[in-house]
Amino acid sequence: VSPRxxxxxxxxxxxxxxxxxxxxxxxxxxxxxxxxAACDVMICPPHPLVSLAVTATEACAERCQPIAVAGQxxxxxDQGAHTGDVAAGLLAELGAKAVIVGHSERRTxxxxxxxxVAAKAAAAHRAGLTAIVCVGEALAVxxxxxxxxxxxxxxxxxxxDGATPAxxxxxxxxxxxxxxxxxxxxxxxxxxxxxxxxxxxxxLGAGAAALRLLYGGxxxxxxxxxxxxxxxxxxxxxxxxxxxxxxxxxxLDAY
Ligand code: PEP
Numbered sequence: 001v002s003p004r005x006x007x008x009x010x011x012x013x014x015x016x017x018x019x020x021x022x023x024x025x026x027x028x029x030x031x032x033x034x035x036x037a038a039c040d041v042m043i044c045p046p047h048p049l050v051s052l053a054v055t056a057t058e059a060c061a062e063r064c065q066p067i068a069v070a071g072q073x074x075x076x077x078d079q080g081a082h083t084g085d086v087a088a089g090l091l092a093e094l095g096a097k098a099v100i101v102g103h104s105e106r107r108t109x110x111x112x113x114x115x116x117v118a119a120k121a122a123a124a125h126r127a128g129l130t131a132i133v134c135v136g137e138a139l140a141v142x143x144x145x146x147x148x149x150x151x152x153x154x155x156x157x158x159x160x161d162g163a164t165p166a167x168x169x170x171x172x173x174x175x176x177x178x179x180x181x182x183x184x185x186x187x188x189x190x191x192x193x194x195x196x197x198x199x200x201x202x203x204l205g206a207g208a209a210a211l212r213l214l215y216g217g218x219x220x221x222x223x224x225x226x227x228x229x230x231x232x233x234x235x236x237x238x239x240x241x242x243x244x245x246x247x248x249x250x251x252l253d254a255y
Contacts, residue, residue, distance in 0.1 A: 004212050006039035006228070006255050007169060007235035009132065010242025011072060011100060011216075016045050018052065020243075025056040025067075027245035031252070032064040039235060039255040042068040043242070044100055047086050054095030070098035070132065073106055076119030078126065088120075088127035098130035100237075102158050104175045114157035122160035125167045132169045132237070133158050134216070135196075139176035147174075148192060152199040159203060165210035171237040172196060177217025179240060186230050189215055193232035221250035228254035 016024075024043075032041065045053050050069055057067040074088040091099055101124060102117035112120075121131035135154045137147040155170060172192055177184045193213055200208035215227055216237030227233060236254070241247045 004210060004234045007042060007212055007214060008037070008039050008248075008252055008255065009042040009044060009070065009098075009100075009214070009235070009237050010248050011044045011103070011237060011239045012046060012243055013072070013105070013239055014046060015243055016049055018049070021045060021049050021052055021056065024245045025053070025060075028067065028249065029056075029060040029064050031245070031249040032067070033060070034064075036065045037252040037255060039252065040068065041065065041252060042070050042098065044070040044072050044098075047071055047091070050091060050096050051094045058095070068097040069095060070100060070130075071096050072100050072103065074099045074101065074120055074123055074127075074129075076116060076123050078123060088123045088129055092127040092129050096129060098132055098169070099124045100132045100134060100171075102134045104134060104136055104173060104178055108175075114154055117158040118160045121158065121163065121168065125160065125162055130167055130169060131160075131163070132171055132214075133163075134171045134173050134237070136173040136175050136178070136217070142174065142176065142188075148195045151192060152195050155196055155199050156203060163204065163211075165204075165207055165212070169212045169214060169235075170196060170200070171214040171216050173216035173237060179218070181218050183218045183220075183223050183227070184215070186226065189227065189230050190232060193230070197232060219251060221247050224251040224254035 053069045071091040075085040101120040124131040212234040214235040219238045220241045
C-alpha cells in the first residue's frame with residue numbers, strides 16, 4: 001500500500017456553468033458530510049468559476065472535509081501582456097490551491113512544449129500553488145514501444161527546479177485514453193508508474209518517495225476501483241466522468 005495520501009481531482013475542462021456548479025457542490029457536500037472520502041478531493045472548474053467554487057467549498061468547510069479547487073492552466077510568467085492567459089498568482093488570490101499544467105489538450109491545442117510546461121509549474125510554485133504536471137504519450141508512440149522513454153523524458157523536462165512533493169503532483173495520462181473511452185490496462189499503467197517513479201527519484205532524490213503520481217484517462221465509476229488499486233497509482237485525474245456529481249462521488253468510493 002502506498003504511503004502517500006491519495007488524491008482524486010476532477011477536471012471539468014471547458015464545461016460547467018454557474019447553475020451546474022451550485023447543484024454539483026450541493027451534491028458533493030452532501031456525499032462528503034459525515035462520510036469522509038479516504039482521499040483528498042479536488043475540483044478543477046473553468047477559471048471563471050474558480051472563485052464561486054472556492055466560496056462554495058468554504059461555506060461547507062465546517063461540515064465536510066476540505067474540497068480543494070484548482071485551475072486548469074496558468075501562464076509561465078507572473079503577469080504581463082498575455083491576453084486571455086491567467087496568472088497563477090491570481091488563481092491563488094481567488095483561493096485555488098493548485099493548477100493543472102501540461103494537460104495534453106493544452107499541449108495539443110496550444111502547442112505547449114515541456115519547457116513551457118516547466119515554466120508554468122515554476123509560476124505555480126512562486127504563487128504558492130501545487131502544480132499538477134501532466135505527461136503522457138500518443139498512441140503511435142506506445143505502438144512503437146517508445147512510451148516509457150518518451151514519457152519519462154517528458155516528465156524530466158516538464159518539472160521545474162524546486163519541485164517537491166509538497167508543491168508538485170504528477171499525472172500520467174496516456175493521450176490515447178483521454179476522452180476516448182479507451183482505458184489503459186493495469187499492465188500499461190503499473191510499469192509506466194514505476195518508470196516515472198524512477199525518473200522522480202533521479203531528479204529529486206529521496207524526496208521523490210512522497211510525491212504523488214496520479215493516473216488519468218477515461219476513469220469512470222466502473223473502472224475506478226481497479227485503477228485505483230494499481231501499484232504505484234496515488235490517485236486519479238478524472239475528466240469527463242467528473243462532471244456529474246454522482247459519477248464523481250462513485251469514483252471517490254474507489255478509495
Ligand atoms: C483529463 O481531462 O485529464 C482526462 C483524464 O479526461 P477523461 O477522464 O475524460 O479521459
